[in-house]
Amino acid sequence: MAVETPVRPGSIDPETPQRRRIAAGLLDPRQFWQALPEALRKLDPRTMWRNPVMFVTEIGAVLTTWLAIRTPSGFGWLITAWLWLTVIFANLAEAIAESRGQAQADTLRRTRRQTTARRLGEERVWEAVPADRLRKGDVVAVEAGEIIPGDGDVIEGVASVDESAITGESAPVIRESGGDRCAVTGGTQVLSDRIVVRITQQPGESFLDRMIALVEGAKRQKTPNELALNLLLVALTFIFLVTTVTLQPMAIYSKEVMAAAPDTLAITGTGIAGIVLVALLVCLIPTTIGALLSAIGIAGMDRMVQRNVLAMSGRAVEAAGDVHTLLLDKTGTITFGDRQAHAFIPVGGTGAEDLAEAALLASLADKTPEGRSILALARQRTGTAHGAEVGGDWVPFSAATRMSGVDLGSRSLRKGAVAAVSAWVRGHGGAVPDELDGIVEAIATSGGTPLAVADQTRVLGVIQLKDVVKPGLPARFAEMRRMGIRTVMITGDNPVTAKAIAEEAGVDDFLAEATPEDKLALIKREQEGGRLVAMTGDGTNDAPALAQADVGVAMNTGTSAAKEAGNMVDLDSDPTKIVEIVEIGKQLLITRGALTTFSITNDIAKYFAILPAMFGGIYPGLAQLNIMQLNSPLSAILSAVIFNAIVIVALIPLALRGVRYRPSSASTLLTRNLWVYGLGGVITPFAAIKAIDLLVQFIPGIGS
Amino acid sequence: MIRVPQWVAQHLAALRVVLVLTLTVGLLYPLAMTGVAQALFNHQADGSRLGEHGSELIGQDFLGRREYFQSRPSAAGDGYDPGATAAGNLGAESVVDTLPAPDGSREGKQSLLTQVCARSKEVGEREGVSGARPYCTGDGVGAVLGVFRADGLTGAATRVVSLNQACPAAPFVAVHEGVRVECATPGEDYAKALVVPIRGEVTKVMVPGDAVTVSGGGLDPHISVAYALLQAPRVARERGLNPADLRRLIDRNTTGRALGFLGEPGVNVLKLNLALDGKA
């Protein structure tokens, strides 16, 4: 049995996208046994009728059971047994898929139990209430060591929170009131401090609840494509029902006109034997995909959950596969969150060494990531290891001066925005060299940010800060392009800078100096052009865009508003995961399409097994259609039925795992799947039925 | 103004459109076409008449008169009846006759194979050649055996009947699979016998295929060149003509493939016979 190592969240290696595969969990043979009781429970017709293809199969099985009891024969019982197995195998597929989510659901459910909340009551006093009684708008207090009773926003205080229960990530996260880090999730634990939370969920609708519902799969709603496919399957079932039923009068007539033909177990003067007719029907209707369809859907959601993505609906997962345009925030998604020092460019005859040292000194007190990156670069250039031991008066950054630095004896070093530093130098009676403008211009054009460094009257040079594109992204975006997905970078930078970064990252387009309104407008524009848009967001101001996008992935660290607006939440808050979400969505559809094609094309071989078996006894010429040279009519029919049942079990791993998917263009995908599952569906059953026939012919009474 | 419901309005419109179409497409168009056709292609439009002798496009029955070339068999009425055009409509595996009851209480129905065999025999006799064909008996019926087998379709033959040869005819083979072949008794049920057409030993067929089959409409004006050549000696004999002259006459009334590759060549029998009578 094919087994794949599950990919841990975050372990996607962007360096080698070609080797990446969407994988699911292990399929343990023991799961078959564990799921068996549930599979038997699902035989209840009230459950079965939801799946029309298998419902018809079950009715067929009931019919043959009755027929086998009335006129017992070894052949009749064998067919009956295998028809029941067909139904059970189908239920097994669904049960296994569900059981894999069940374990996850149980863990989640445990976190929900016996939480009590301290709610701010009417009279402004704290009162204890069970967590499940909390309503939207209630205000609760949570202290260190307590479980947060429900989803909400922090409105007071700051705390470190352990969210491992839902994200699986053990490192605590900081949650504080105001800003974009205010959302907390029910079931997570406060580790330190005390926060006051306003509940944003209705009872029973928390993320935890939704997650449990999702992984359990039982109350899963069918997705739009699944519904459409189901329709096709019902139609095929109906057509083959008509084919089979109307065949009977024609068979009776044929038997009558070929009076010489003796009665056989398959056909007599009263027509085709009921058991054979049912066998034909079950072989023709698309049982393979009918049996696996719901397992495929459950497994698809399961794959999402395994990647710590919480989709609000299956519809959203499918929509992810259809995405045309992917909006990506520059900061944090395409580039590392912070700019880094890239080069020192001296002006006015300053030595490179001197500039580096000045920059180093000016940045010693700068604890921002940018400051640290300047220090690192300067130390590398000067070879020294100055630390804070250098005395002096630190001048902190302020919004008014837009620079920071140090007064060190006679020296007064400043670094900051070029305009601000230039003004400061002029204020001290110094002059700004003409070459500065050119250098600043060049840096801006290349997508960098210039910082000027000055010593009172002298501009020493420029520090080039640069956005650093995450490694491997250009390859990833090229892959997206092959899949037909356009990537658009969203940034607040000016167009010149944005263009440079866009080129470096390899995105198809960019939106510079973007405001939330621009973002929303862009999404609407794309949608008007018939394109589906996916985006990630975390801030409250992203909420309208998230809501407008066809696939809006909110970061779990984001605000409740953002999470409410989107239709997926990434618990890892990894903005690049949207790429994977798209792939899972596509894989889900491909698996359905491929197995349907396989199921339908199987019918050709089954006809070649069953038609000569049924009618070869009337018209000897039709025995020529027995191109597989199957042993006897009974062995042929039995082999087809057995194949029909076994193929379900054989395909369960594939249904759970999803068919192989590598990001590529539609043509490549179609070529592969058409030949593998289309042509494979034609050829495989010929070989398999023949092989089964070689075995069953030894059963007494079956072979000739 | 009274507003009529949508569905009534649409039906009223439909009625008017049908009337307009009837006047234009139904009357104006065919009448105009008739006018044009009569003016431009008078001969064709009037049915390609050959004087008072009928139409060059419509085959005629020459009633077996030996001085005329004979047309193909016809299923149109009693033969070449334009008032009842038809094909034989029997299938490719129509090989077993329903034999008529000897007392006349029940009419028989010949299978297509027997029709072919009978015509072949008749034409052969008329033209003085062998009318033998594969799957035909010497007496001009389909050579078809009904073989009863021990297990229905399989097993040893227990009884063999020549299905199309009514008793007291002598079966075309005496023994089949070691069983003596019987002649068929009209009215007896042979449904349980396996139908086995017997190809026979015939290798050279003298009578062309079109001479033993009916055409699609029963008015086929043509016969194959081979059939014409088969009839030529007889006609020449009857009319005392030089075979070479007759051959030329046949050539003159042969229509080749249209444009050299469409359809099949054929000899127009009526025109050929008119030429023979000097009426062309």
Place this chain on the structure above:
Amino acid sequence: MYGWFQALSILSLLLILHVPLGDYMAKALDGGRHLKVERALYRVCGVDPDREQDWRRYLLALVAFSTVGVAALFALFTTQGILPWSLGHGGMPWELALHAAVSFTTNTSWQNYAGESTTGHLAVMAGLGVQGVASGAVGMCAALALTRGLARRGGLGLGNFWVDLVRSVFRVFLPLAVVFGVALIAMGVQQNLDGAQTVNTLAGGTQTVIGGPVGSWEPIKLMTGDGGGFFNASSAHPFENPTALSNALQILIMLLVPTAFIRTFGRMTGNLKLGWTLLVVAGILFALLLTAGTLAQSATTGGTVAQAVGGQLEGTETRIGVPGSTLFGVAATASADGALNSSYDSFASLGGGVLLAAMMLGEIAPGGTGSGLYGLLMVVLVAVFLGGLMVGRTPEFLGKRIAFAEMRYVVLYSLVAPTMILGLTALAIALPAGRSSMGNAGAHGLTEILYAYTSNVNGNGSAMAGLNGNTVFYNLTMTLGMLVGRYLPIAFVLALAGRLVQQRPVAATAGTLRTQGVNFVVLATGGALILALLNFLPALALGPLADGLLG
């Protein structure tokens, strides 16, 4: 050899001619100005030509027109005896008149009567002639509506039925009918208003030669997918199809408008490549049918009688020959035209099976006027659905999504024909009333019945004429088959068009299933063969297959 050359030359000519005609049809049928005459005509009929109809209204108009058409034909047939130009033929009995009226209104034109002995000139000209053209135009209307549903980018309007109808008739069919009619008359098809004339035959017998306006009827019968014969023998009658050249022209005429319509579709959707792709799919299916038919009809495989004769000559006209008959048969059944120039009943069993298969495919290669296109599109939509899933996207066609609501109509469409054909065949074979009409015994008898209902439900009209259809049972069941088989699918097509037209198209990217190229052609062709034929295979096994593999 000549046979293949004949087929290739006709099909090549078709390929050349379909381009200008298709382009012309796109321009003439969709948009543009109304001619003055047309405006007058619309005014007379009380129709506002500039009013867009949504799918319900479009369907209402279509059904109203067809209802009136049936009623008018029924009246004409039953009262023929008291009308002029009846040639002395009386009115038809009601069940035959009903069948005939429905038959010609639904573009089926299966005739349970022999033309020469039943209908006079008025019934042919003003009855069959009108409904022949009109029913072909109705098919074009439905296809135009579906095309607009795919091509338009929002709104509800699918065009105006009356405008589509009038334009199909007067801008497409009538001009073509004049051209082809004159050409056929020049080749020998008669065109007069004479009655029956008795002549003395050369051998001393008499023969009644029947005149009539055949030349004006012939192009209508061939071009519109109608196919009913002026005479019982249809195109096997020398007055309908006098020479091998006229035979070739008739094959061309049958295929021309449906093939050109594929081009029209390409033009109207602004996607000529898709048009070519659909043509390739139809072409492959046609080539498969023709090859299978030709092999089946050869002397060595043609069955016992063919071997006794030395060729498949039974029921074949000398001037046309076996290849010309096979090609004609395949062209007629694949193009929804019920014409025949030989006896399909006497085709080799497997050859008859090929004709059946051509109809069972849904008459999509290239099918009837309009109906061929929408039939083909329905098959393609199923293929697109599976293909779309296989490339990991919600299936879409021309940017329109094929989701649940759309699939509903596609699926319902494809249920109609198999259910009706198999259901009615099973009914007939189970009842003495059905069995007693068989002209042949055994498996071939079953083939005749299967053929009859396949032809009626699919609106083909060709017949294995051995079956006696003129009984109350067959007249009524066939009428039911034709009505359901024609209008239910059209209703689903229009409903689908109504859904599609509202959709704003989705942009196409590298991730979109391309509706061209080898893969797509394989998908669509395979889909057509598998989905359309699989459900008929058991019935085919007991009919033509059992018959043909008898030996």
